[in-house]
Amino acid sequence: MSALDALEARVVACRRCPRLVAHREAVARTKVARFRTWDYWGKPVPSFGDPRARVLVVGLAPAAHGANRTGRMFTGDESGRWLYRALHATGFANRETWERGDDGLRLRDAWVTAVGRCAPPANRPTSGEIAACRPFLVEELGLLRRLRVVVVLGQVAHAGFLAAYRAAGRALPRPLPRFAHGAHHRLPDGLVLISSYHPSQQNTFTGRLTRPMLDRAFRTARRFAATDVTR
Numbered sequence: 001m002s003a004l005d006a007l008e009a010r011v012v013a014c015r016r017c018p019r020l021v022a023h024r025e026a027v028a029r030t031k032v033a034r035f036r037t038w039d040y041w042g043k044p045v046p047s048f049g050d051p052r053a054r055v056l057v058v059g060l061a062p063a064a065h066g067a068n069r070t071g072r073m074f075t076g077d078e079s080g081r082w083l084y085r086a087l088h089a090t091g092f093a094n095r096e097t098w099e100r101g102d103d104g105l106r107l108r109d110a111w112v113t114a115v116g117r118c119a120p121p122a123n124r125p126t127s128g129e130i131a132a133c134r135p136f137l138v139e140e141l142g143l144l145r146r147l148r149v150v151v152v153l154g155q156v157a158h159a160g161f162l163a164a165y166r167a168a169g170r171a172l173p174r175p176l177p178r179f180a181h182g183a184h185h186r187l188p189d190g191l192v193l194i195s196s197y198h199p200s201q202q203n204t205f206t207g208r209l210t211r212p213m214l215d216r217a218f219r220t221a222r223r224f225a226a227t228d229v230t231r
């Protein structure tokens with residue numbers, strides 16, 4: 001078993017946050033009518049993608065009836081539909097699919113993770129829960145050795161990633177990179193941080209985030225990933 005596989009196995013077994021353990025398991029028991037025939041995952045959701053990825057995608061946390069049901073990051077809800085469509089459009093995914101974990105989706109050069117691995121009530125993990133989950137992201141940063149670019153989806157992921165980056169012992173620039181859709185920052189070790197609005201319905205239904213905007217963020221990621229940097 002690779003170190004990354006071992007890490008993800010520890011993620012799946014984690015019960016560190018009592019509120020989230022109770023919530024993810026209650027949702028898995030009660031379900032919703034449209035998914036009543038599903039056997040919900042109901043556990044922390046492991047990261048998904050290419051272990052040799054140069055691009056890391058950081059989301060917020062699994063959706064109650066999305067990844068908490070299917071067991072794969074961003075799978076089974078509208079946010080995932082937007083994310084995987086964009087990853088496919090920009091050459092990071094072999095197909096445009098987001099509905100279930102056994103659909104044959106494979107990522108190339110991208111690794112999808114989140115600052116929280118368990119579905120939180122009202123889609124809002126507390127700062128303490130994000131801090132409790134941070135060591136997993138810190139470990140991933142060490143294990144993804146080819147990483148060159150990080151795309152953060154939303155402000156909470158932006159802040160959570162920077163905290164993990166610091167916890168990994170890497171120097172942060174001053175002033176700290178601010179979140180703004182489409183902005184990119186070169187971090188002191190050469191990693192490029194790209195910010196994007198989260199593809200939540202709150203953003204996509206209102207037109208705050210459009211498909212071309214999301215595609216552009218991943219095209220930028222691809223361009224920087226292909227650029228040699230010294231780290």
Ligand code: SF4
Nearest residue numbers: 014016017044118133
């Ligand atoms: S959110 Fe992270 S730390 Fe908390 S129980 Fe889930 S996997 Fe564990």
